[in-house]
Amino acid sequence: MTQPFTTGPQPSEPLGGAAITQQADSDNNNDAEQELALASQWKLVWWGFKRHRLALVCGFITLFIYLVAVFAPFLAPYSSSFHNSDYTYAPPQVPSLFDDGSLSPHVNGYGYEQDPETLALTFTVDEDQTVPIGFFVKGEEYELFGFIPWDRHLIGPKDYDGEPMYLLGADSNGRDLLSRIIHGTTISMSIGLVGVLFSLLLGVVLGGISGYFGGKVDNAIQRLIEFIIAIPTIPLWMALFAAVPAGWSPIQRYFALTVVISLVGWVGMAREVRGKFFAVRGDDYVTAAIADGASQPRVMFRHMLPSFTSHIIANLSLSIPTIILAETALSFIGLGLQTPTVSWGVLLQEAQNIRAVSTAPWILIPGLAVVFTVLSMNFFGDGLRDAADPYKN
Template sequence: MKNFFQRLKNHSKLAFFSFWFLVIFYIVSFLADILAPYHFDYQFRDKPYHPPTKIHFFDTQGNFHIRPFVYNTVVDDPVFRSYREDTSKIYPIKFFVDGPERKILFFFKTKKYLFGVDKPAGIFLFGTDTYGRDIFSRLLYGGRISLSISIAGVIISFTLGMITGGIAGYFGGIIDQILMRLVEILMVFPSFYLMLSLRAMFPLNLSSIQVYLLIVLILSLIGWAGLARIIRGMVLSIKEEDYVLAAKSLGLSHWRILIFHILPNTFSYTITALTISVPGYIIGEAALSLLGLGIQEPYPSWGNILSSTIGNLRVLGDAPWLLLAGFFIFVVLINFNLLGDALRNVLDPKNW
């Protein structure tokens, strides 16, 4: 493992950075319960479309405060929703504040959050949405869903693809015919409509956890076909190699040959394809949520945070912070692509 990091670092500083960036991203979103100042459905009824809160060190008299603080804001113009800071009282930012109990990842209970301010003031690092919910908190909670859906989906679809493609390519004949025709049936449908129709097969009023599992299932069911096809092609050529014949001459079982001798030699392709397809799952989830078929309100995902801006052109001008979810998707996507490219080289023994 230590070797792996060293090699990744030596191979590409950028990819090394991407790797840790993603690790931190995942950790942060999984610790959303501690890090988010507000719960994802907590509403500030009087502060919709609130711009990001200004954090101050100097008060109106010019005195320096070692502890940063915010002012409470009041609506200045109810039509254009502009806010004015009420400078009569300062609300210092408190760390490890108490609040209503939350469960970290459904297991550990916590009452302490990393930071917060006293009410009625609010700290909105990235502003608020239509209902006065803190975007920063929602992005953290949403990241938990979006990022875990993509990883789970990728793992399921790659396992399916490797197994199907491997079996079809290795055993050939009638097995190959059956499996590949199956894959082709799946591939002839445009994936987005297949996704929609698969979703349409299930009722709309599912609980959020059911929807979550359903989306993972739908996304991975769509993703594996193309991969299986490519893996089959690679297996077809690899199984003619001398080392596979050598393994056969040792009397190893078919499964052992397939799993230890053939499939590992497809990794140069699959690892790249795997990391590059992660963003596809994030986008797939976003697309479903955007159409209201994915994660339902009030549960946040990067997709449905973004979807709340669609059809509301005013938002783009007046509350551009709502588009931050798109920026997060973009950043994760770039980092996965950078990492994928480097991983292929790093995990190939030829470069050790």
């Protein structure tokens, strides 16, 4: 008997499996496209930022640095004012984990060696003397977050009244450089945040007014911005901060320095905001808000500004390193913060003495903290800016 002639593919297991796989892939693609279409602006920024691996790592590093700034009194072995004049320019101590085969974190103590010609004393490592290191040790009292009294430190010598511990060496007054760098993180990083908030306020308000109204208002604000940009930055900062009375307290000088830096730093933000306002002021939702009777401030800051908030935040993350560098530069040349306030710029003031640098090169370590922080925040800001750019693939 002749078999009936049939056309088309015969059902088979491999073909059926491939069809199911293709159907699943198609469904997944449709779900992904639907999720992408319905995603909020912030979710799109987060997805784009996650693809930037270096920026993601630097974002965690930046978060860690701010945590150090918040918990500085607990993390630092000593207070910023602790000193021992017997250990002027003491070199860094190398910690060891084991002692006679047993786990016992410690550093070796200091010995002295005298040059027979110059009679100068230099520090040496005393192998017979050890300074035990502990965690959550009892030390100087402080107030965590400014109001919680405590006396525990994450790391430090077990015997607080015994031989000191200088993991990164000591300065000209025998003060622990590691502790002072940690305490300086609080001031330097907070100036970056406070300064950028002042710049944000001035930049958004003046840039928004310039971009929204245009015409003579825009022309006047842009000429002001160009005038400020034309003045060399360092001399302008020096002139503004020279007007600060010398008798002001450290807190007053802190806020004065922040205001001085912000008076120059807002111009870049203002131009960014102006351009964004120009770009969206003719959009349908802006026209609808105006037709609905919304006031001009409401149209500007309730409808237009939120449309590019992520872009502003990305630019703010790039402005913080600039303010940190400005504080460091002003404090380094003696026009910024002064002792007893501790910042990275104040710590670098000792590096002006070439002889001191040649004798104790570890006093340059605060400069490495500045470089590391600025690089991390710049990479983080670049990734955030790229993620917030709607035209970037």
